[in-house]
Amino acid sequence: xxxxxxxxxxxxxxxxxxxxxxxxxxxxxxxxxxxxxxxxxxxxxxxxxxxxxxxxxxxxxxxxxxxxxxxxxxxxxxxxxxxxxxxxxxxxxxxxxxxxxxxxxxxxxxxxxxxxxxxxxxxxxxxxxxxxxxxxxxxxxxxxxxxxxxxxxxxxxxxxxxxxxxxx
Numbered sequence: 001x002x003x004x005x006x007x008x009x010x011x012x013x014x015x016x017x018x019x020x021x022x023x024x025x026x027x028x029x030x031x032x033x034x035x036x037x038x039x040x041x042x043x044x045x046x047x048x049x050x051x052x053x054x055x056x057x058x059x060x061x062x063x064x065x066x067x068x069x070x071x072x073x074x075x076x077x078x079x080x081x082x083x084x085x086x087x088x089x090x091x092x093x094x095x096x097x098x099x100x101x102x103x104x105x106x107x108x109x110x111x112x113x114x115x116x117x118x119x120x121x122x123x124x125x126x127x128x129x130x131x132x133x134x135x136x137x138x139x140x141x142x143x144x145x146x147x148x149x150x151x152x153x154x155x156x157x158x159x160x161x162x163x164x165x166x167x168x
Contacts, residue, residue: 005025005029005045007022007047007089008021008022008057014047014088017049019049021052026057029057033058038097039096040095040097041058041095042130043057043093044091044132045090045091046067046069046090046092047088047091048091048093049088062098062099063096063098064098065094065095066094066104067091067094068116070114073110091114091134092115094118094132096118102120102123107129109154112139113133115131115132115133116131117129117130117132118131119158126162128162128164129162129164131151131154131165131166131167132166132167133165133166133167134168135167
């Protein structure tokens with residue numbers, strides 16, 4: 001299940017170091033999880049910060065959570081318009097159900113976007129990469145080219161047969 005949640009914290013709390021979660025969105029997410037219990041959950045534009053724990057988003061007894069919250073590493077300044085930089089917002093998350101018989105591992109990537117990739121290794125040694133990316137369109141073609149280069153490198157280095165790429 002993929003969803004651009006457009007912020008799990010209220011817009012007015014974006015500048016706060018320790019924001020509260022948006023109760024309505026979190027309740028809706030938890031209701032969906034409890035009803036459908038998807039194997040994989042992918043959320044884009046989470047707006048999360050390090051002060052928010054993974055288990056506040058997805059129950060730790062049900063999911064292993066991987067996150068890439070916005071930072072200066074994941075969201076560069078726009079050289080053409082430095083005032084456009086937003087240190088808040090963005091962010092991506094992938095949750096892997098504990099009921100899946102897989103080994104899930106983070107793939108370390110350096111990319112100037114909120115780009116997150118994990119490798120799932122099944123009991124029969126089948127490997128699948130799940131990746132998600134969120135980038136702000138104002139960063140221009142150079143940033144888009146860097147993301148494309150990251151995807152190409154990931155495919156080349158992993159000699160992939162199966163990859164799911166999600167994003168906006």
